[in-house]
Amino acid sequence: PVDGGIVVGTDRMNRIIEISEENLYAICQPGIRTIEIQEAVQKQGLIFPPDPASYKDSFIGGNIAENAGGMRTPKYGVTKHSVLGLEVVTATGEVIRTGGKTVKNVVGFDLTGLMCGSEGMLGIITEATLRLLPAPEATSTVRASFKTMEEACHVLTKFTPEGLLPMAMEVIDRNCIGAIEENFAFGFADEANAILLVAVDGERSQVERESKLVERILIENGGFDILRSKSVDEENKLWDARRAISPSLMKYNSLKINEDVVVPRSKVPELVARVEEIGSRHDTFVANFGHAGDGNIHVNFMCDREKPETIERARKAVMETFALSVELGGTISGEHGIGYVKALYLDMAVDPTTLQVMKGIKNLFDPKGILNPGKMFV
Ligand SMILES: Cc1cc2nc3c(=O)[nH]c(=O)nc-3n(C[C@H](O)[C@H](O)[C@H](O)COP(=O)(O)OP(=O)(O)OC[C@H]3O[C@@H](n4cnc5c(N)ncnc54)[C@H](O)[C@@H]3O)c2cc1C
Numbered sequence: 001p002v003d004g005g006i007v008v009g010t011d012r013m014n015r016i017i018e019i020s021e022e023n024l025y026a027i028c029q030p031g032i033r034t035i036e037i038q039e040a041v042q043k044q045g046l047i048f049p050p051d052p053a054s055y056k057d058s059f060i061g062g063n064i065a066e067n068a069g070g071m072r073t074p075k076y077g078v079t080k081h082s083v084l085g086l087e088v089v090t091a092t093g094e095v096i097r098t099g100g101k102t103v104k105n106v107v108g109f110d111l112t113g114l115m116c117g118s119e120g121m122l123g124i125i126t127e128a129t130l131r132l133l134p135a136p137e138a139t140s141t142v143r144a145s146f147k148t149m150e151e152a153c154h155v156l157t158k159f160t161p162e163g164l165l166p167m168a169m170e171v172i173d174r175n176c177i178g179a180i181e182e183n184f185a186f187g188f189a190d191e192a193n194a195i196l197l198v199a200v201d202g203e204r205s206q207v208e209r210e211s212k213l214v215e216r217i218l219i220e221n222g223g224f225d226i227l228r229s230k231s232v233d234e235e236n237k238l239w240d241a242r243r244a245i246s247p248s249l250m251k252y253n254s255l256k257i258n259e260d261v262v263v264p265r266s267k268v269p270e271l272v273a274r275v276e277e278i279g280s281r282h283d284t285f286v287a288n289f290g291h292a293g294d295g296n297i298h299v300n301f302m303c304d305r306e307k308p309e310t311i312e313r314a315r316k317a318v319m320e321t322f323a324l325s326v327e328l329g330g331t332i333s334g335e336h337g338i339g340y341v342k343a344l345y346l347d348m349a350v351d352p353t354t355l356q357v358m359k360g361i362k363n364l365f366d367p368k369g370i371l372n373p374g375k376m377f378v
Pocket residue numbers: 010030051052053054057058059060061062063064065066067068069070071119120121123124125126335336372
């Protein structure tokens with residue numbers, strides 16, 4: 001805790017209060033793990049779509065407070081798209097109820113949307129009503145290698161003209177491939193400088209048809225060494241490469257500064273090319289991977305934690321990467337939020353007038369500034 005504060009734990013508020021298959025919602029307390037909700041609704045043939053990679057450890061209260069995203073965002077959106085209503089205790093001790101149990105609800109201001117991504121600064125979420133969907137019958141993933149990252153990223157815009165909305169589109173650059181090859185020897189070809197993973201879901205015959213279409217589009221646009229999963233096991237194996245990245249990157253250096261900038265997805269090729277240039281200009285190794293389908297790229301600058309000058313160089317590269325993402329029509333964080341670390345940079349992405357409105361909202365909910373002091377605003 002900071003400033004002599006206290007930590008509020010919600011881990012004993014861990015009950016699912018109701019799952020309504022009929023009305024496609026679940027009501028739960030904030031201290032339940034994301035995976036527990038997903039498993040409980042799955043038993044009733046339903047899904048709770050948000051799937052942050054931390055889903056086995058994260059709590060739904062944290063997911064909502066951070067407006068977490070995940071792999072399935074291109075099709076299903078982020079957490080706020082799956083939250084119908086909330087019960088919140090404000091800093092002044094009042095209990096407010098936002099939204100309700102229905103997708104349609106235009107009564108008053110959208111306080112549910114405001115609470116999603118509020119980073120624990122406006123109130124403590126004590127109950128959430130979540131939107132559920134029928135579980136798709138099947139999924140399939142197609143993995144392709146490309147000679148350049150630019151080629152791989154250009155494919156991202158080729159699915160829409162064919163009437164396709166993939167559930168996930170993830171990209172991996174050559175430095176990440178080098179790291180996972182060294183650690184796990186997946187056997188990627190030497191000329192593989194980028195990898196694209198594209199997943200579709202739906203009714204079984206539709207998935208079969210769409211995954212073949214994805215395969216064709218990837219081939220037509222320069223993809224090679226293409227693998228298309230035909231079973232859950234095969235699909236899991238294809239995703240192993242993606243899961244292996246984060247731990248493998250530590251082979252390059254002892255400290256990873258992991259940013260998560262986001263741009264409109266047609267700008268991903270330019271973002272990645274210019275981030276590489278920024279890295280080399282600041283003599284800092286950079287590896288890129290992530291949710292290319294929604295334009296959210298994890299840019300990892302590697303430094304030596306024992307050498308402050310390498311950290312200083314990486315910080316300059318980070319600043320330039322933030323400026324670049326704003327220049328390209330995006331912003332400085334797609335899913336990690338602002339917190340303490342990025343508070344200094346908030347004004348790069350939010351204009352002074354809008355920032356004042358945000359501070360006014362904080363002041364209204366929490367006039368004494370007791371909730372997560374020091375976060376977001378410097
Ligand atoms: C390995 C790893 C992978 C990750 N992958 C992803 C990813 O794919 N996508 C993504 O978006 N993020 C990801 N994250 C970031 C993080 O896990 C998510 O943002 C997650 O949603 C946070 O949930 P948590 O329960 O861990 O929250 P915490 O870290 O405990 O809290 C996060 C914030 O929410 C506030 N908060 C928590 N509970 C409440 C509540 N009940 N009411 C109000 N405020 C509250 C806290 O004060 C804090 O400011 C990842 C993190 C790790 C470590």
